[in-house]
Amino acid sequence: MRLEPTMKQAVIRRSVRKFSERRLIAAAVEMDKTEQFPWDIAEEMAGLQYFGLEIPATYGGAGLDSVSTAIVIEEISKANAAMGLCISVHNGVAASPVYLFGNAEQHRRFLNPLAQGKKIGTFCLTEPNAGSDASALETNAIRDGGDYILNGNKVFVTNGGISGINLIFAKTRADGKDLGFSVFIVESEREGLEKGPIEDLMGMRGNPVCPLSLRDCRIPLENRLGDEGGGLKIALSTLGGGRLGIAAQALGIAQASLDASIKYAKERRQFGKAICDFGAIQDLLAEVGTRIEASRLLTHRACDLREKGKKYTMESAMAKVYASEIAVEATRVGVQIHGGYGYTKAYPIERFYRDAKVCEIYEGTSEIQRVVIARELLKG
Ligand SMILES: Cc1cc2nc3c(=O)[nH]c(=O)nc-3n(C[C@H](O)[C@H](O)[C@H](O)COP(=O)(O)OP(=O)(O)OC[C@H]3O[C@@H](n4cnc5c(N)ncnc54)[C@H](O)[C@@H]3O)c2cc1C
Numbered sequence: 001m002r003l004e005p006t007m008k009q010a011v012i013r014r015s016v017r018k019f020s021e022r023r024l025i026a027a028a029v030e031m032d033k034t035e036q037f038p039w040d041i042a043e044e045m046a047g048l049q050y051f052g053l054e055i056p057a058t059y060g061g062a063g064l065d066s067v068s069t070a071i072v073i074e075e076i077s078k079a080n081a082a083m084g085l086c087i088s089v090h091n092g093v094a095a096s097p098v099y100l101f102g103n104a105e106q107h108r109r110f111l112n113p114l115a116q117g118k119k120i121g122t123f124c125l126t127e128p129n130a131g132s133d134a135s136a137l138e139t140n141a142i143r144d145g146g147d148y149i150l151n152g153n154k155v156f157v158t159n160g161g162i163s164g165i166n167l168i169f170a171k172t173r174a175d176g177k178d179l180g181f182s183v184f185i186v187e188s189e190r191e192g193l194e195k196g197p198i199e200d201l202m203g204m205r206g207n208p209v210c211p212l213s214l215r216d217c218r219i220p221l222e223n224r225l226g227d228e229g230g231g232l233k234i235a236l237s238t239l240g241g242g243r244l245g246i247a248a249q250a251l252g253i254a255q256a257s258l259d260a261s262i263k264y265a266k267e268r269r270q271f272g273k274a275i276c277d278f279g280a281i282q283d284l285l286a287e288v289g290t291r292i293e294a295s296r297l298l299t300h301r302a303c304d305l306r307e308k309g310k311k312y313t314m315e316s317a318m319a320k321v322y323a324s325e326i327a328v329e330a331t332r333v334g335v336q337i338h339g340g341y342g343y344t345k346a347y348p349i350e351r352f353y354r355d356a357k358v359c360e361i362y363e364g365t366s367e368i369q370r371v372v373i374a375r376e377l378l379k380g
Helices: 007-034 039-047 066-079 081-101 104-115 231-267 279-307 313-337 339-343 349-360 366-379
Strands: 121-124 140-144 147-157 165-174 177-187 193-195 210-220
Touching: 007 039, 007 066, 007 081, 007 349, 039 081, 066 081, 066 231, 066 279, 081 104, 081 121, 081 165, 081 177, 081 231, 081 349, 104 165, 121 147, 147 165, 147 177, 165 231, 177 210, 177 231, 231 279, 231 313, 231 349, 279 313, 313 339, 313 349, 313 366, 339 349
Parallel strands: 121 165, 140 165
Antiparallel strands: 140 147, 147 210, 165 177, 193 210
8 A cells, every 4th residue: 555645646736735825825814804706716726627636638627536636625725725615515526426427418518617617516415404414305306398397495505606507406206206316417597596695604714605596497307417316326425525525625724724833833932932842832733743644644545445446435434524623623723822813813823723613514524424434334
């Protein structure tokens, strides 16, 4: 087993870091303050193929392996967590299922613009009464000749305010019969789809997360992704990959926090010496540094299994729960090392703390990840 990045992966990390330092770090402050999405930066990122990380070059993607994809998301999130979230969700749970489950015509109509960053994607599973229990979703898709009529409400749609293509999970019904969940590709301009106001979030404020409603929204059969009733299979397989994106995001935020804490601990002087000379501060740094490294190894191992086409359900849940909890811990410790200044907006550490928390919540809470891990362990 290879534990070191390949030469190509090391080059990718260096090049994304260079771009992120140049374009994303300063933008993160502004995005947090104004909640405005920077389209000019997104356009540059599209040119660098960040919107089609694992999608083959024939569709305009970068055709990267899974570990490289995690490295890109980590580096972007390190500089700008809200943009990391945009890229992670767009790639992991929007472009990826369209690639894996779409037909040739859907690839032409939807995957090309997604992979080339001409349209931003969303994944709309959560509803007011269906959070951790996705099986409780109430959005309905009723067959009407060659179309479906969709009605329902989605909440917490990441990228919602800027999306062009939305994957909507709905309960399919025909002639009064329940046919299970299906997934529909719904363009933002389609009549009957409406976006609600942007959420006033605690962190990740630069990402326009919003609710989305469907009122008699007529969708042609050609826009159904995969089989009728095949939505659960698509959701489960997509979320397995999506969790790796969240683990990579969390890793980026944790690393940014550690780097900022080390810098501050070397600069700040108390009792006549730098605070990094105190054993208590060194213990905090050592603990966080070790756990970040463990998160990276867990994440890359799960990516490696995905790349080899092996089962990685448990490993991706382990990577997600561990990396996100370490991100929260690393940022909490980071604020502590910054003392009172950590509690102000003079340093980015308070933003890292706010940004990190949601990694324990979305794409399955930590409690749900543990349910997944325990189920897999008990199978064995
Ligand atoms: C910023 C943000 C962005 C998001 N983006 C998206 C998105 O793009 N697409 C999308 O579909 N969703 C998205 N979500 C929704 C997110 O995935 C859900 O919030 C999450 O799955 C939890 O659902 P819930 O909020 O309804 O909490 P609930 O399911 O109501 O959970 C509340 C609490 O109960 C616990 N709990 C529930 N069931 C169990 C159980 N069986 N065992 C133990 N504990 C349990 C949970 O862990 C949690 O602590 C986003 C959320 C946020 C905050």
